[in-house]
Amino acid sequence: MASTRAQGRSGSTANAIDVVSLTKRFGRHDALRAVDFTVPRGSVYGLIGPNGAGKTTTMRILLDIIRSTSGRTAVAGTDSRTGGPDLRRRIGYLPGELILQGRITGRRLLSHYAAVSGPVPPGRIDELAERLRIDLDRPVRKLSKGNKQKLGLIQAFMHDPEVLILDEPTSGLDPLIQREFLGMVKEVRDEGRTVLLSSHVISEIQEAADAVVILRDGVVVEVAGVEVLRRSAxxxxxxxxxxxxxxxxxxxxxxxxxxxxxxxxxxxxxxxxxxxxxxxxxxxxxxxxxxxxxxxxEEPDLQDAVLRLYGTDRPALVPGDAAVGAGDSDEVAR
Known part of the structure; x- marks a missing residue:
């Protein structure tokens, strides 16, 4: 089982993700300021906040795509800066701005990713393609935004990673596929693996996540269980x-x-x-x-609690509306 393999690599730490005093500056702009949070193994955490809050910056630092100004991050008990390719093979990552081009088919593209990310169980790619309803034999350049997003999800899930880091994973997906995605996330959690996902879809976070980390202006304003936030609304x-x-x-x-x-x-x-x-x-x-x-x-809604933590001057989010932004505009001063 995937969970057995993941646990065998994990070490003894109880957390799948550790973020300690994380600070990132782009010129004079502080994208993150002393951010602290942990994600326990076998849980689903939502990383939420308005555009520019620091969500994508945090995720990219976890992957060592960019380096922090100060502070420390670790994934699966390994420092993000020193883990190298071996650590990244234990992670499934979907960027918020997914760019896929080329004349090759989706199947060939995923075969390339499989060679990079590590062993993929036989039939796993076809199984995910069937669940997400995508034809892998079509050229990538002819695929719609939603179908390209499905390819991104397949490459993130296909090697049964120990930790999944997903930035706006349902952007461009129709409601039926969004439901299937949420089912995939729950299966990962049931297997003892871990998911950190960002989303502007509050109802999606409410259904999928055990807890949320709320960022505003590069600062953590709350870390709480979804039900705790919901009851406080x-x-x-x-x-x-x-x-x-x-x-x-x-x-x-x-x-x-x-x-x-x-x-x-x-x-x-x-x-x-x-x-x-x-x-x-x-x-x-x-x-x-x-x-x-x-x-x-009326039943209290998670969105009410979240919006109050964002601040009254923040633009309101619409439940189920994923069109606020596929990627995060964190690095405006890059």
Missing amino acids: VRRVRLQVETRDERALDADLAESGLTAVTRHVRDGLADVQAELGGPIRPLLRALATLPVHDLVL
Whole structure:
């Protein structure tokens, strides 16, 4: 099994990825500033943040594609700077800006990658091609962006790497293939291997990741489990309540824990919209004394928590919208 091979190479460290005081400067621009986080073995971590946050820079340093100004990174217990080709064969990498050209077929291109990345189990390439629904006998130059992305995914997964580092992996993929990709990620985790992926698709992170590292302006602002972030998110509340005393209603709502309250009263009915950021019990106690006609309490969403950590001046992300940017614009000052 792939997981057995990976564990045999891993050594004793509990982390698949270690990032310690990582700093990277491009001229006068600090792309990363003292970034610290770890990714335990056998887990899926999301690396998220707005464009320019430092996601792609971090991933490229992990691969030793670029060198840090200071700090240290290790993958599979091996220093990124000294691991060399042997370490990179233990990693599956998909860049955010995947450029594939040429008259050769996808099959020949993947055969070339297989010779570089290490042994690929017999039939593995065809198995992945079938799952991702791509014809490997077509010339690469005639493939659409989505099909080129599928080739990139195949080359990252095909040698059963110990660690997968994937930068915007679902960019250009249709929803059905995105679902298949998420299934592949879960299989990797179940086998005890590790995935670090960046994405602008918050719903994708919510489904695939165990935890997230949130970057903003080159600084880690939060490292937390997905469920922890989700529970900390603000719930949106809508209710309709019968009222003849608006002041009394306002007093009851003030004791309920609701914030950002707006209400519209007509014909003795108050339509109330608000947010709930704390426990739900004070709200239930307050509502128990009121003649409530209707109540909608939305499930907290990971996106709300993430956007609050990004900062209110950041552009909003749309759930399921992968078109924000296939690559990250981290290295604007390169």
